Amino acid sequence: MKEFAVFWGCTIQTRFPFLEKSTRMVLKEFNLPFRDIDGFTCCPEKSLVNNVDHAAFTLTGARNVALVDEAGLDLVSPCTGCVSNLATVKSGLKADPREKGEVNALLKEVGREFTGIANLSHLVPFFHDAVGAHKIRQKIKRNFAGMKLAAHYGCHMIRPGYALRNDDPLDPKKFDNLMTALGAESLQFPTKLMCCGQGLDRVDQHDNALYFARLKLKELKAVGADALVLCCPSCFLQFDNNQFLMEKEGEKLGVPIIYFTELMGLALGFNAEELGMTAHRVDVTSFLQKWEAVSKMPLNGAGIDEAMNSAGALG
Amino acid sequence: MLEANLNIRLLEQCSRCEACYSICPSCRHLPGYDPREVIKDIIAGRFEKWLRSKSIWQCLECHYCLEMCYQHYGFENAMTALRAVAAKRGLHPPQVKRGWDMFAKTGRLGEPALPARKKFGLPEPAAGGAEEFKKLHALLKAKRSEKENEKQRAKGQKAERT
The missing domain is CATH 1.20.5 (Single alpha-helices involved in coiled-coils or other helix-helix interfaces)
Incomplete structure (x- = not known):
């Protein structure tokens, strides 16, 4: 496997360092060839940067891609926004030689060049494609059989499809496949692919952001999800932090939010505390308790064969 | 140099198609949000009236419209354009202003949380x-x-x- 740099992004490192922790633990446990490299800046974030200055967006993204291009590495990120933004810039420049020329003329003055040879992947499709369900099954110590998990892809894991090209942008399967590889039931529900709505918090529309959080969380309650599993710090902010804020106002929805790397970490045998899950604002205890309870339940069809073939009154 | 622009010819198609309307989460859930109106006004040269509206910031940038769009263009590009014009005139929401200032000054939207890194046993962050x-x-x-x-x-x- 080609070595890759991890692009942590601003949100994980600023607000959720425990997500970096679980990601590192999981990458290490799978012996994946990852590295930290110097020089990354903000990806840049689309709604804050591209909406204000398109050239600054393109130039900043191209510079970040140039860093991995030059180092001969691929790039993997546990943040959907970062990958989506970087891939959007990359595919835009690859399709527009004139713009690429302009960007490279500027990059040259700081000694860099965008070539766009590095593969840019989000952690979830990366695990699906480069590690694979088979290897995951071999490696894990405990699975999630009996658990109902709701996978939330997060828009930017798969969209825009032309830039990411990693799954069906309107009917993705890979995150679901990973849930199944971990032994869980991957729930299907109407708002599965709907945007989390966190973007509204970034434009001073907090009530609208809460509206979107509530919509999905209520539905998950109704379909009996044991947890919402996601792999995007912005979606995590929306469902963990905003759910906590609603709880404080007396609206308790009680849906534990689990990061993909935490789920994988638990399956690998790490405990919730060392994975940093105690730093969540919405309590994950109900999820962990259910997991304990289902693992004590008899396996499907346990004992029936022995009972049918045992000696008895019929001789 | 690297400037953004809006393809009016594609938008004209948009104003007649509207395939993305039914899948757009904000169209479905935020009362009064209707990019079709915005697009019609852009085509008719009446975009100014939208620059102060909350609507143009309600596009979630989920890119769903892009995937539904036969031209791969969609509502989002119209909203992005109006946001950029609004920002040029200083009409963007305070939080976007703060975010942009932080970005322009530091190249990041926040610095690594060092005490928490120590607590979790994380290595020194790589140089920015x-x-x-x-x-x-x-x-x-x-x-x-x-x-x-x-x-x-x-x-x-x-x-x-x-």
Whole structure:
């Protein structure tokens, strides 16, 4: 496997360092060839940067891609926004030689060049494609059989499809496949692919952001999800932090939010505390308790064969 | 230099198609949000009236419309364009202003939380690229004003000739 740099992004490192922790633990446990490299800046974030200055967006993204291009590495990120933004810039420049020329003329003055040879992947499709369900099954110590998990892809894991090209942008399967590889039931529900709505918090529309959080969380309650599993710090902010804020106002929805790397970490045998899950604002205890309870339940069809073939009154 | 633009010909198709409307989460859930109206106004040259509206910031940038769109264009590009114009005129939401200022100053939207890193036993964060980032953005600025001057000069010469 080609070595890759991890692009942590601003949100994980600023607000959720425990997500970096679980990601590192999981990458290490799978012996994946990852590295930290110097020089990354903000990806840049689309709604804050591209909406204000398109050239600054393109130039900043191209510079970040140039860093991995030059180092001969691929790039993997546990943040959907970062990958989506970087891939959007990359595919835009690859399709527009004139713009690429302009960007490279500027990059040259700081000694860099965008070539766009590095593969840019989000952690979830990366695990699906480069590690694979088979290897995951071999490696894990405990699975999630009996658990109902709701996978939330997060828009930017798969969209825009032309830039990411990693799954069906309107009917993705890979995150679901990973849930199944971990032994869980991957729930299907109407708002599965709907945007989390966190973007509204970034434009001073907090009530609208809460509206979107509530919509999905209520539905998950109704379909009996044991947890919402996601792999995007912005979606995590929306469902963990905003759910906590609603709880404080007396609206308790009680849906534990689990990061993909935490789920994988638990399956690998790490405990919730060392994975940093105690730093969540919405309590994950109900999820962990259910997991304990289902693992004590008899396996499907346990004992029936022995009972049918045992000696008895019929001789 | 690297400037954004809006493809009006594609938008005209948009105004007649609207396939993305039914899948857009904000269209479905936020009362009064209707990019179809915005697009019609852009085509008719009446975009100004939207610059102060909350609507243009309600696009979630989920890119769902892009995937539904036969032209791969969609609502989002219209909203992005209006946001950019609003930002140029200082009409963007305070949080976007703060985010942009932080980005322009540090090249990031936040610095690594060092005490928490220690607590979780995380390594020192890799060095950022703020210095080079600032240099690059200064170059972009210089290039832009050079272009602007050229434009003004060309205008001046044209005026002299006529």
